[in-house]
Amino acid sequence: xxxxxxxxxxxxxxxxxxxxxxxxxxxxxxxxxxxxxxxxxxxxxxxxxxxxxxxxxxxxxxxxxxxxxxxxxxxxxxxxxxxxxxxxxxxxxxxxxxxxxxxxxxxxxxxxxxxxxxxxxxxxxxxxxxxxxxxxxxxxxxxxxxxxxxxxxxxxxxxxxxxxxxxxxxxxxxxxxxxxxxxxxxxxxxxxxxxxxxxxxxxxxxxxxxxxxxxxxxxxxxxxxxxxxxxxxxxxxxxxxxxxxxxxxxxxxxxxxxxxxxxxxxxxxxxxxxxxxxxxxxxxxxxxxxxxxxxxxxxxxxxxxxxxxxxxxxxxxxxxxxxxxxxxxxxxxxxxxxxxxxxxxxxxxxxxxxxxxxxxxxxxxxxxxxxxxxxxxxxxxxxxxxxxxxxxxxxxxxxxxxxxxxxxxxxxxxxxxxxxxxxxxxxxxxxxxxxxxxxxxxxxxxxxxxxxxxxxxxxxxxxxxxxxxxxxxxxxxxxxxxxxxxxxxxxxxxxxxxxxxxxxxxxxxxxxxxxxxxxxxxxxxxxxxxxxxxxxxxxxxxxxxxxxxxxxxxxxxxxxxxxxxxxxxxxxxxxxxxxxxxxxxxxxxxxxxxxxxxxxxxxxxxxxxxxxxxxxxxxxxxxxxxxxxxxxxxxxxxxxxxxxxxxxxxxxxxxxxxxxxxxxxxxxxxxxxxxxxxxxxxxxxxxxxxxxxxxxxxxxxxxxxxxxxxxxxxxxxxxxxxxxxxxxxxxxxxxxxxxxxxxxxxxxxxxxxxxxxxxxxxxxxxxxxxxxxxxxxxxxxxxxxxxxxxxxxxxxxxxxxxxxxxxx
Amino acid sequence: xxxxxxxxxxxxxxxxxxxxxxxxxxxxxxxxxxxxxxxxxxxxxxxxxxxxxxxxxxxxxxxxxxxxxxxxxxxxxxxxxxxxxxxxxxxxxxxxxxxxxxxxxxxxxxxxxxxxxxxxxxxxxxxxxxxxxxxxxxxxxxxxxxxxxxxxxxxxxxxxxxxxxxxxxxxxxxxxxxxxxxxxxxxxxxx
Numbered sequence: 001x002x003x004x005x006x007x008x009x010x011x012x013x014x015x016x017x018x019x020x021x022x023x024x025x026x027x028x029x030x031x032x033x034x035x036x037x038x039x040x041x042x043x044x045x046x047x048x049x050x051x052x053x054x055x056x057x058x059x060x061x062x063x064x065x066x067x068x069x070x071x072x073x074x075x076x077x078x079x080x081x082x083x084x085x086x087x088x089x090x091x092x093x094x095x096x097x098x099x100x101x102x103x104x105x106x107x108x109x110x111x112x113x114x115x116x117x118x119x120x121x122x123x124x125x126x127x128x129x130x131x132x133x134x135x136x137x138x139x140x141x142x143x144x145x146x147x148x149x150x151x152x153x154x155x156x157x158x159x160x161x162x163x164x165x166x167x168x169x170x171x172x173x174x175x176x177x178x179x180x181x182x183x184x185x186x187x188x189x190x191x192x193x194x195x196x197x198x199x200x201x202x203x204x205x206x207x208x209x210x211x212x213x214x215x216x217x218x219x220x221x222x223x224x225x226x227x228x229x230x231x232x233x234x235x236x237x238x239x240x241x242x243x244x245x246x247x248x249x250x251x252x253x254x255x256x257x258x259x260x261x262x263x264x265x266x267x268x269x270x271x272x273x274x275x276x277x278x279x280x281x282x283x284x285x286x287x288x289x290x291x292x293x294x295x296x297x298x299x300x301x302x303x304x305x306x307x308x309x310x311x312x313x314x315x316x317x318x319x320x321x322x323x324x325x326x327x328x329x330x331x332x333x334x335x336x337x338x339x340x341x342x343x344x345x346x347x348x349x350x351x352x353x354x355x356x357x358x359x360x361x362x363x364x365x366x367x368x369x370x371x372x373x374x375x376x377x378x379x380x381x382x383x384x385x386x387x388x389x390x391x392x393x394x395x396x397x398x399x400x401x402x403x404x405x406x407x408x409x410x411x412x413x414x415x416x417x418x419x420x421x422x423x424x425x426x427x428x429x430x431x432x433x434x435x436x437x438x439x440x441x442x443x444x445x446x447x448x449x450x451x452x453x454x455x456x457x458x459x460x461x462x463x464x465x466x467x468x469x470x471x472x473x474x475x476x477x478x479x480x481x482x483x484x485x486x487x488x489x490x491x492x493x494x495x496x497x498x499x500x501x502x503x504x505x506x507x508x509x510x511x512x513x514x515x516x517x518x519x520x521x522x523x524x525x526x527x528x529x530x531x532x533x534x535x536x537x538x539x540x541x542x543x544x545x546x547x548x549x550x551x552x553x554x555x556x557x558x559x560x561x562x563x564x565x566x567x568x569x570x571x572x573x574x575x576x577x578x579x580x581x582x583x584x585x586x587x588x589x590x591x592x593x594x595x596x597x598x599x600x601x602x603x604x605x606x607x608x609x610x611x612x613x614x615x616x617x618x619x620x621x622x623x624x625x626x627x628x629x630x631x632x633x634x635x636x637x638x639x640x641x642x643x644x645x646x647x648x649x650x651x652x653x654x655x656x657x658x659x660x661x662x663x664x665x666x667x668x669x670x671x672x673x674x675x676x677x678x679x680x681x682x683x684x685x686x687x688x689x690x691x692x693x694x695x696x697x698x699x700x701x702x703x704x705x706x707x708x709x710x711x712x713x714x715x716x717x718x719x720x721x722x723x724x725x726x727x728x729x730x731x732x733x734x735x736x737x738x739x740x741x742x743x744x745x746x747x748x749x750x751x752x753x754x755x756x757x758x759x760x761x762x763x764x765x766x767x768x769x770x771x772x773x774x775x776x777x778x779x780x781x782x783x784x785x786x787x788x789x790x791x792x793x794x795x796x797x798x799x800x801x802x803x804x805x806x807x808x
Numbered sequence: 809x810x811x812x813x814x815x816x817x818x819x820x821x822x823x824x825x826x827x828x829x830x831x832x833x834x835x836x837x838x839x840x841x842x843x844x845x846x847x848x849x850x851x852x853x854x855x856x857x858x859x860x861x862x863x864x865x866x867x868x869x870x871x872x873x874x875x876x877x878x879x880x881x882x883x884x885x886x887x888x889x890x891x892x893x894x895x896x897x898x899x900x901x902x903x904x905x906x907x908x909x910x911x912x913x914x915x916x917x918x919x920x921x922x923x924x925x926x927x928x929x930x931x932x933x934x935x936x937x938x939x940x941x942x943x944x945x946x947x948x949x950x951x952x953x954x955x956x957x958x959x960x961x962x963x964x965x966x967x968x969x970x971x972x973x974x975x976x977x978x979x980x981x982x983x984x985x986x987x988x989x990x991x992x993x994x995x996x997x998x999x
Contacts, residue, residue, distance in 0.1 A: 005863055005890050006889060006890060024861060025861050025862075025863050026863075026896035027863045027865050027896060027899075030890075030891065030892065232861075233861075233862035234861055234862060234996075235860075235861065235862060235972060235996055236857065236858060236859045236861065236862060236864070236971070236972065237862075237971050237972065237978070238862055238971035238996055238997050240971075240974075241971040241975075241997060242971075242997040244975060244978040244982055246967075246969070246970070246978055246981060246982050246993055246995040247994060247995065247997060247998065248991055248992060251982075251986075252982065257991070260953050260955065260957035260958070261957065263957065299983055299986070299987070313958065313960065315960070315986060316959065316960055316962065316990065316991050317958070317960065318959075318961070319959070324992050325994060326994045326998040329968070329992045329994055333966060337963070337964070338965060338966045338992070339943075339964045339965070340941060340944040340966075341965065341967070341968075342965075342966070342967040342968070342985075343968055343969060344967065344968070344970050344973075344981065345969040345972040345973050346968050346969035346970050346971075346972070346996060348968055351996070351999060352999050353999070367944075369937055372912075373912070374910060374911060374912060379916075382918060383923065389921065391921070392920075393920045393921060394920065395919060395940075396916075396917070396918040397915070397916075397917055397933050397936070397937055398912065398915065398918075399915060400911070400912045400914065400915065400916075403905055403906050403911075404856060405854070405869050405879060405902070405906055407974070409974030409975065409976045409977060411857055411859075411864070411974055411975060412975060413857070413862045413863060413864025414863065415864070417864055418975065419857045419864055421856040421857050421974070422854040424852070424854040424869040425878060425879055428906070428911055429911070429913020429914065430913050430915060431911070431912075433977075434974075434977045435974070435977045435980060437934075438980050438981055438984055439980070440930075441937060441938065442987075444934050444937075444938035445938045445941055445942060445988070448938055448939065454945070455945060455946045456949055456951065459986075459988075459989065460988065462987075463983060463984070463987040467980065475974065475976040475977075478976035478980055479975070481979075482975070482976065482979050518979050519979065522975075536855075536887065538887045538888070538889055540889070545889070547889045550889050687898065688897050688898065690860045690898055691996075695859070695860075695972075698908060698910040699901055699905060699908060700904065701897075702901055702904075705897060771910075792998065793998060793999060794999060796999075
């Protein structure tokens with residue numbers, strides 16, 4: 001979230017699309033309700049009428065996988081009715097930048113496409129620069145090749161007729177949503193979006209969110225109270241685990257995993273440190289080497305020296321252009337690439353798309369380590385459906401871990417708040433905190449390498465691993481390492497710091513090895529002032545619910561990011577009633593500003609040479625309406641899901657996203673417009689269960705509330721198939737099938753798409769064969785192993801199935 | 809009327825198992841209030857954050873004191889600015905996640921081609937896993953890739969997880985896996 005949960009209460013219009021917050025983030029509705037009581041409008045757009053829809057002022061449906069078309073229509077509506085926030089768009093976004101004449105868009109393809117590699121040469125999407133190397137700008141937005149004019153041209157194709165034909169949403173409903181939401185384009189109004197996996201789990205996932213980001217920028221909704229682009233994250237610490245980068249492509253703090261071509265630390269830092277020629281751009285990522293070197297110092301401590309590139313060569317490197325993501329990982333496992341596998345606090349046998357492929361892949365391993373609280377479908381895969389234990393070689397180690405209240409440490413919520421948790425009781429039985437398991441396991445591995453030697457032992461022998469107190473894992477020691485230390489007596493920015501003290505904030509980190517920081521984004525979380533995540537000052541001094549002294553949030557306790565865009569160029573808040581920050585003439589007051597530089601204009605209207613543009617993380621300081629970094633294009637474009645019920649894409653002759661990667665094993669089967677799989681299927685969650693249900697299916701209270709897998713379908717479809725409420729049905733895709741209880745409901749309705757009637761069904765994905773018996777298996781047995789070309793997140797929200805009554 | 813935290817605990821103390829799941833409501837039967845007050849009297853209070861979705865609601869955990877301390881009650885933290893004491897069904901049921909007879913509390917091992925779990929000690933399991941890690945790593949470690957570039961990576965081991973563990977544990981886990989040379993490191997954020 002660019003903003004945070006309480007801030008939703010500041011909004012004038014809340015669009016919930018791609019999420020079902022009332023069901024899956026129920027307490028968020030405390031703040032949705034507050035906003036509504038103060039006059040806000042709640043819009044719900046979802047294939048199903050959900051618990052969220054039931055609270056909305058207005059609900060409409062759309063066909064799964066057509067969100068970009070829906071939002072493209074909104075961009076068109078805003079532009080053609082002149083409803084955008086002109087000053088904001090002209091000065092804070094790259095709408096004023098001018099594209100080179102190499103850029104073009106024709107029939108679903110952007111310039112630079114290579115059909116052989118199914119990828120784009122992004123040099124075709126560049127900006128024209130002046131003699132100093134600074135992008136040329138036209139603040140009048142009239143230049144025919146400026147981003148704004150190209151945006152207008154691109155979305156003029158998204159007419160109401162076309163969008164309605166694609167999405168199945170009636171035209172008057174589209175207009176109602178567009179009109180209501182576009183009203184937040186006024187300076188003192190704010191609209192917010194609450195989205196989740198309903199937008200990400202598509203082959204156009206990133207572009208769904210980009211489309212909304214463009215809308216938010218056109219309406220001036222970024223950086224302001226009650227605005228932002230807000231991803232509702234689904235796990236208690238999925239924000240923190242992402243920040244600390246348990247992901248193949250990034251190091252903690254969103255630093256890049258080194259590519260093989262990054263042969264030295266100097267080459268690596270040069271490659272990933274963006275530069276700008278514009279003195280008015282802060283280009284915050286210009287600090288990259290300070291963060292990468294401080295990270296390596298945290299990894300290897302005293303063993304990391306300038307002489308050995310701070311241990312850079314000890315870090316594994318990935319091949320250029322190759323992906324090692326979830327889908328690739330299980331594809332390789334299916335082909336027998338791995339001998340060993342850790343499934344630590346996760347249940348991939350149910351959680352990932354095409355679960356049958358995953359389950360078969362597990363049988364190719366020599367050994368599997370499964371850390372969990374309860375028995376689950378991953379650790380016990382060898383005795384699951386279709387498996388003969390006598391034929392499965394995989395050794396499995398199940399390690400029981402403590403639950404959250406049996407250990408101490410912090411987690412980071414969706415609003416980036418890092419909150420400390422305390423140990424209430426000791427772990428049950430022989431179970432142990434995950435931290436203790438890691439500490440002891442690594443010590444044993446290290447002892448083996450010390451004794452026997454082995455392949456490239458240096459990183460193992462050199463890793464800093466002194467995080468125990470009295471032989472037990474000590475979360476405070478790790479938290480301090482994540483924050484970082486001064487490793488010498490130094491003077492930075494005129495201040496003296498002693499060796500061994502904690503770094504106050506990331507502004508003080510250095511690239512010469514004199515500081516450590518396990519994750520620069522968390523630098524300030526645990527400093528000489530104490531453990532800031534543990535703060536409990538439940539007082540809001542801001543008047544807009546920032547609660548700045550409750551816990552701590554990254555970056556540098558800034559509660560609303562991009563807040564320099566919440567003020568005009570003189571530093572006055574767009575919305576005087578809900579100011580996030582304000583320039584007093586001497587300094588900023590309110591939230592922690594995105595940098596302390598003065599506003600762009602002096603009181604007499606002249607450019608202040610000391611200022612910086614507000615979007616400090618972008619090399620050119622302007623928000624990206626035109627996004628030249630994406631794999632599938634600088635503007636979002638509608639493409640059909642890989643499995644869809646329509647024979648063509650009404651927007652262009654590019655049927656699917658032209659840059660998606662297709663897997664080719666016998667388990668990767670896809671069917672589009674196949675009469676055997678005529679219904680659109682989507683997956684979702686219910687309040688009473690969590691993710692694959694490992695933590696909730698074993699709890700009697702929750703299980704009693706939601707005991708088994710169900711399949712929702714519309715009344716017409718049920719009639720067509722002779723299915724009655726509570727019948728047992730078989731839901732089948734080209735990849736697998738599940739048994740479920742039928743729920744025949746008005747919550748789903750047939751959609752009129754391209755002149756034909758299309759039925760949709762939906763299933764929650766919380767179940768698995770281990771427990772409860774007869775509770776049904778994972779809905780991911782049905783979903784396809786194909787992902788977004790940028791994130792590789794699988795398309796589990798739109799695919800094709802058949803449904804029939806069991807025994808028929 | 810502004811309800812103080814103490815008053816709130818007193819009022820919401822009426823929650824019975826069924827009501828606890830509803831989370832947002834409470835009833836004021838005085839008899840039940842009295843009985844529950846006794847249960848949490850002299851209990852230790854610790855604060856925690858809900859382990860399910862990422863709203864980050866505050867929860868108070870009441871536990872007995874001493875050696876075999878047990879969680880006896882959990883409830884929404886009225887001081888917490890986000891949830892202000894409210895919880896959804898899952899958060900309200902936190903008590904049952906901790907005190908759950910279905911939890912596995914022994915290290916288990918399944919041998920190749922076996923049809924059953926065996927109970928093992930931590931020391932045995934971690935020693936054996938360390939040996940497997942070393943064997944797989946040594947056998948699959950790649951110093952150079954096909955192009956001859958130095959990559960220093962372990963190709964024979966993969967890792968997934970976890971968004972369900974603490975920040976400090978996440979950081980340690982990535983440090984360990986990267987020091988071992990793994991590049992196939994993924995977790996819930998990807999799916």
